[in-house]
Amino acid sequence: MAEKNLHLQPRLRCLADLVPQQARLADIGTDHGYIPVYLLQRGRIDRAIAADIGAEPLEHARRTAEEYGLTEQIDFRLCDGLAGIGAEETDCILIAGMGGETIISILENAPWLRYGEHRLLLQPQSRQELLRTWLTEHGFRILREHLALDKGTIYNVMQVQAEVSAPLSEVELYGGVNVEEDPLYGDYLDWQINKMAQAVKGLRLSKNDDAQQRADELERLMALLNEKKGAWQRDKSSGN
Numbered sequence: 212m213a214e215k216n217l218h219l220q221p222r223l224r225c226l227a228d229l230v231p232q233q234a235r236l237a238d239i240g241t242d243h244g245y246i247p248v249y250l251l252q253r254g255r256i257d258r259a260i261a262a263d264i265g266a267e268p269l270e271h272a273r274r275t276a277e278e279y280g281l282t283e284q285i286d287f288r289l290c291d292g293l294a295g296i297g298a299e300e301t302d303c304i305l306i307a308g309m310g311g312e313t314i315i316s317i318l319e320n321a322p323w324l325r326y327g328e329h330r331l332l333l334q335p336q337s338r339q340e341l342l343r344t345w346l347t348e349h350g351f352r353i354l355r356e357h358l359a360l361d362k363g364t365i366y367n368v369m370q371v372q373a374e375v376s377a378p379l380s381e382v383e384l385y386g387g388v389n390v391e392e393d394p395l396y397g398d399y400l401d402w403q404i405n406k407m408a409q410a411v412k413g414l415r416l417s418k419n420d421d422a423q424q425r426a427d428e429l430e431r432l433m434a435l436l437n438e439k440k441g442a443w444q445r446d447k448s449s450g451n
């Protein structure tokens with residue numbers, strides 16, 4: 212019987228492609244366990260830790276591994292964030308599909324990450340700007356970001372290392388860090404601008420001064436991102 216091959220959707224594929232060859236991967240919040248299974252199947256890694264805070268998602272990961280005959284190569288851990296994982300057990304930590312605030316709390320609770328021996332791959336579902344700020348203020352540098360279009364949504368994946376980082380510009384904070392080479396960058400900026408425009412619409416309905424000030428601030432940021440998009444498009448069409 213032909214061996215079954217697991218295929219990944221673009222968001223997960225983008226994450227999997229960034230895991231270094233032979234990494235000692237820890238997939239935190241693994242849920243379905245697709246990323247470790249995909250990488251093991253292709254011989255990109257030899258072993259992985261698949262961790263989740265929930266017994267049910269971890270069971271899901273176990274079923275996926277069973278389906279592809281890979282249970283022996285995966286260490287299943289029921290734990291909150293990195294609480295059940297030792298620093299020396301991994302060199303690549305993937306945290307995906309969770310809100311920015313949850314990712315921050317997982318990183319905060321693992322002070323050993325600050326020694327700089329681990330590559331982090333982070334894919335926040337929300338509060339991207341909050342996560343970017345937290346990282347740069349807490350000894351982490353976003354090396355670059357990658358974008359993936361999956362079922363009509365653009366997701367960003369951050370490659371992060373514990374290193375001193377310069378403060379981010381406002382464009383980086385809302386539009387991503389070192390991501391201009393990604394063909395989806397213009398669409399990502401549009402998505403951010405549209406999100407802000409929606410928020411402004413709601414705020415303008417309020418008579419509250421604070422709400423009006425916030426709306427003014429968002430409009431200023433929208434203009435900055437629009438300007439960046441124009442410059443990016445000009446660069447692209449001139450071949451820079």
Ligand SMILES: C[S@@+](CC[C@H](N)C(=O)[O-])C[C@H]1O[C@@H](n2cnc3c(N)ncnc32)[C@H](O)[C@@H]1O
Nearest residue numbers: 239240241242263264265268290291292307308
């Ligand atoms: C939406 S799923 C994402 C699954 C997968 N990482 C992905 O990107 O497709 C989020 C998973 O994170 C788990 N999770 C949430 N908070 C967690 C925490 N503090 N520690 C470990 N897992 C957590 C949830 O139980 C759930 O299985």
